[in-house]
Amino acid sequence: MHDLSDIAHWLQQHPIHRDPAAHGARGDTLVSFSSNNYLALASHPRLLAAAGAGLARYGVGGGESRLLGGDLEIYRELERRLGALTHKSDAVLFVTGYMANIGVLSSMVKAATLARLHGFRARKRRKYAYYSDELNHISISEGIQLSGALRYHYRHRDMNHLESLLLAGAADGATPIIVSDGVFGMEGTIAPLPQLAELAERFDALLYLDDAHATGVLGANGGGTCEHFERYSPNIMQMGSLGKALGAIGGFVAVDREVADVIRLTSSAFGFTSPPPPAQAAALLAALDLLQEEPQRRRRLWDNQRHFVERMQALGYAFIGTDAPILSLPVGDAETCRRYALALRREGIHVDAIEFPAAPVGRARLRFMMNADHTTAQIDQLVGVMARLAN
Numbered sequence: 001m002h003d004l005s006d007i008a009h010w011l012q013q014h015p016i017h018r019d020p021a022a023h024g025a026r027g028d029t030l031v032s033f034s035s036n037n038y039l040a041l042a043s044h045p046r047l048l049a050a051a052g053a054g055l056a057r058y059g060v061g062g063g064e065s066r067l068l069g070g071d072l073e074i075y076r077e078l079e080r081r082l083g084a085l086t087h088k089s090d091a092v093l094f095v096t097g098y099m100a101n102i103g104v105l106s107s108m109v110k111a112a113t114l115a116r117l118h119g120f121r122a123r124k125r126r127k128y129a130y131y132s133d134e135l136n137h138i139s140i141s142e143g144i145q146l147s148g149a150l151r152y153h154y155r156h157r158d159m160n161h162l163e164s165l166l167l168a169g170a171a172d173g174a175t176p177i178i179v180s181d182g183v184f185g186m187e188g189t190i191a192p193l194p195q196l197a198e199l200a201e202r203f204d205a206l207l208y209l210d211d212a213h214a215t216g217v218l219g220a221n222g223g224g225t226c227e228h229f230e231r232y233s234p235n236i237m238q239m240g241s242l243g244k245a246l247g248a249i250g251g252f253v254a255v256d257r258e259v260a261d262v263i264r265l266t267s268s269a270f271g272f273t274s275p276p277p278p279a280q281a282a283a284l285l286a287a288l289d290l291l292q293e294e295p296q297r298r299r300r301l302w303d304n305q306r307h308f309v310e311r312m313q314a315l316g317y318a319f320i321g322t323d324a325p326i327l328s329l330p331v332g333d334a335e336t337c338r339r340y341a342l343a344l345r346r347e348g349i350h351v352d353a354i355e356f357p358a359a360p361v362g363r364a365r366l367r368f369m370m371n372a373d374h375t376t377a378q379i380d381q382l383v384g385v386m387a388r389l390a391n
Contacts, residue, residue: 030345031378033368034352038217038325039297040373041247041287050286051248054279062278067264067271074281079260081288082252085223086211086238090260094269095276097212097241097251098139103269104239104253105130105143105179105208114266129174131165133157133191136181137210150174156184159195166203176205182225182238183213186358186367188319188326190218193229200235208237216245217325222291222298242276246287250276300372301325304379308370311383315390320365327368328354337364340389347385 041047054074064070075093082091094100109128112120129150132140144151152169154162166176178200180191191209200207211224219227224240226232234256242250253263264270275281290297302325309322312329320328331337334355341353355364368382 028345028348030348030350031374031381032350033370033374033382034350035369035371036213036241036244037247038245038301038369038371039247039291040371041245041290041297044247044287044290046286046290047247047283051279051283054277054282058278058282060277060279062274064274065272066275070275072278072281074278074285075275078281078284078288079252081285082240083254083257083260085215085221085288085291086240086254087223087226087232088238088254088256090257091252091254092260092263092267092270093275093281094251094253095273096249097210097239097243099269099273100239100251100253101137101139101210102143102146103267104237104263105140106146107267107269108263109147109149109177111262111266115262118265127172127174128177129169129172130177130179131162131169131205132179133181133184135184135187136179137185137212140179140181140210144179149177156187157189157192159192159199162196163199166199166205170203176203177208178205179208180210181213182209182211183218183324183326184321185213185326186328186354186365187321188324188328188367189321190214190228190323191225193225193231197231197233197236200233206235206237207233208239210239212239212241212244212251213324213326215240215242216287216291217298217301221295242280242284246284246291248276248280248283248287250280250284297372301370304372304374304376305370307376308368308379308383311380312386315383315387317386317390325370327370329366329368331364331366333362334364337366340366343389344382344385347381349382349385351382 062070079091079093083089094103112122130144131152131154133156134153135156152165154165178196180196182191196207209225214224216222218224226238238254240252242248305325317329337353337355341351344351352367354367359365
């Protein structure tokens, strides 16, 4: 019997799936405080209309890889718009943000080798080393592992530790690539981008920024972490998600145009799979229009975030971070965390209980996520339930 059969048999005896009632599986109508739909665009009439028009014109799927005959103009237009949003001259579209990380991080250290097949000859052979925040998204870890490059992990947002690793690694002559989430999805903390960029400049490193939870949210125009700190550089590669604040599906990496061409040439996750459906690209163009035309959506999101933080802090609750719409509340043991989530659900509120493997053992937390359509009454109801749970 192979391992999959053994594991399947073990799961039948030791189910790890929790009470479905605690995870919204009964079909009840709930107010969700665990959605990535930060700007409440996923059901916006203009996105629905744009997607419908896209379906009528292009059909359900594109039917072909962009490397071959599937490179529609609507994808190129979306990439140009995403580049402009993030202060870059271009972007490369992937089917998900997860695949963007896998596809770019696994391939860019091999780009010279892959380009040799097309006649490129490098001036010198390089080796690379990744320096990754220990709490980066798992897609980053998997992309780095697939690259085969040297890899080091620095303590969460600890710039002294990162600097010590870069100093130690400088002796072996490897080109460094620093990788960090912009907003850390399980903590709600923001990367110290100015310090990261300074270290990248000192050590002549690339800086790869996963802005999945920052795209559309941070910055004066929703441009993400770089816009939030007003820190830009040609050496920063800014990945973003299209399945969170922008309300659809997909991922992208924003870079200068010449680098985008290299990614399209060398990333298998771009060239050997289908892109997001064209109707999704149409919906995303509408989302980018709304991002520009309705800045009040971001203002409502942040007003809701501040109201919730202030009310919860008045009750004595302390979040891991309070600078993002993600507000992660440490609970401790997984059983207590599940009990809290179930109590909230019984009051018509959905909040995810985050436990191992998404959080370390013994450090379970409730992850609250604000969006622009939450009402003050809904937030106050949530705070009221949390007040009862505190007693």
